[in-house]
Amino acid sequence: MSTITLKNLVKRYDDGFEAVKGISLDIADGEFMILVGPSGCGKSTLLRMIVGLEDITDGELQIDGKRVNEMAPRDRNLSMVFQNYALYPHLTVYENIAFPLRLNKNSVPKDEIDRRVRQAADMLDLNEHLQRKPGNLSGGQRQRVAMGRAIVRDADAFLFDEPLSNLDAKLRGQMRTQIAQLQRKLGTTSIYVTHDQTEAMTLGDRVAVLKRGLLQQVASPRELYEQPVNLFVAGFIGSPSMNFLPAHPVDGKLRTPLGDIPALEHQLKAAEGRDIVLIGVRPEHFEDNKLVDEGVRSKGWTFKADVSHTEWLGNEQYGYISYEPDPKVSGLLNSLAQDLDADELVPMVVTSLEATSRIRGGQQAELWMDVRKLHVFDAESGENLTRDAEEGARLTAEAAEERAFEIKRAQQEVSA
């Protein structure tokens, strides 16, 4: 168990391309840190720099306060699960898991190796496959073997490089749970790279969002979701994404393509003095007006809109409203779309409605928007003008508390 500290890490390739442009991060002992971002944001490169497979161009990497920039991977005592598992095909599952122990310079005795391999196999449900070769295993089993190889020795930290991206959706869900439980049981510091935000939200104590080699925000999943620091984080976290609408502050209201929103005081204050801002509303902050609780109706804003089509998913349904895009912000929105791996932002508001709602496409519908949850973003820099830093810090502190409790409980279960 260790702390890992990144101080202004830079990776510049020989051709001059900067994949990582100065990232600083403190990862606490036993913490589960997620690195997330769209493809090409440098998250995998950063992980490979930590493990030692990529040289560090500039900055300092510390494990337990000791500089390790120049150390070879084998001396850093970190273990890693690769995206494509990288199992040794000529060795059995048993030998694959035992491999790191057999190499060890301070040679582990044979019966100790056996004990540890069997313990790892027990934990990962691999007992009946120990004598098989990786080529005969299913994807999920191979993934577990790769995990076994990582946990069998007392590594200072586990590094995961998109370990679930090659599994089908159902298996991915199972393995996600398994990884979370395993990490809590072992209490080992972990760094996990993914582009899947479900994994990021469910696994991470804290999530670091990266864009083009730069760190955008490091916070608990809830803080990222509720108090994003800028347009990029707001758009990246959450599915379907947050809706962004151009808005002009006019007479104590925000004039948007959907109508004039009676915004709250702090939101208006944030927009004050600007000709145009972007407002962000998550799909679930819309509702069919007929189905809104009387108690909260007054906290929101009721408006009429033409719903172009709906998608019914069983537990909820999405209603789509198209609007006239504003050329003043289209540049910013299109570059945001590119950052999020999409071609361009479709000028369409996604609303998530109650599954029982009778709103259908092609009709004018009466909708309700929860104005309290609305965020105001600067139309040029994309900075969140309504972010409540205190509230964010409180959410992250809360998450840390919950996590500490979970680890304690998981370890009590192990020892019991």
Next chain:
Amino acid sequence: MKRKIGWAVITILVLVYALFPVLSILMNSFKSSGDFTEGGQFLPRTWSTENYQMIFFGDAKDLFLPALRNSLGITLIATVIAVVLATLCAYAVARLDFPGKRIVLGAALAISIFPVISIVTPLFNLWRQIGLYDTWLGLIIPYLSLTLPISIYTLSAFFQQIPWELEQAAQVDGATPFQAFRKVIVPLALPGVFTTAIIAFFIAWNDFVYGISLTSTSAARPVPAALAFFTGASQFEEPAGAISAAAIIVTIPVVIIVMLFQRQIVSGLTQGAVKG
């Protein structure tokens, strides 16, 4: 169905074309000396082991047996050295980025297409002066120049197929670069190593030009060269029977080696390393 029959016919034609000379030599090796003077006969009139007795116990014994020993020894040593050196070299070529990498491969290719006959005369002079003429080492060195380039080429192709992640995984697991090479890369490259060994063995085993030019006695003369020195019982008799018998005998090690190594050449050994 029609297609299958077509392929079968073609296969049989090719097999007959390829194996007929071998069969003919096999038949010749069992003919008595009288059969050759009569001529024009495919099957031996009487089956005799006279030729085999001659090369193993008779007049040709002193010519054939040392040559067989030389051939086996020289070829095996040259093969082992070539495979070991080529493994290290091919690994470097496939994995490392170093200046002059292209030159290594280019030089290897250039050497392998160099005509043997143009090197042999200077070598003959050089070897005589430095005392390598008519020694095992004097043949092993030129054989290496024949076998190394092709071995480096085949092996680097094999190494390139092995996923690089495996090596990185080994490094993270705590292996030194050499441990990663020995415990992960070499076992996976074994089919390639065996294939290369077979090719190298054939090249050295079949050589005639170096064998006949750089040797003069049974101290180092290999079988292909020794066959040229076979003589008949009288100067009017062709030693065709004895040569045929010797040719059959020298084919046997090649067949054995192919059979031994064939099992090792299982393609797809790297299956299961990375996602399927």
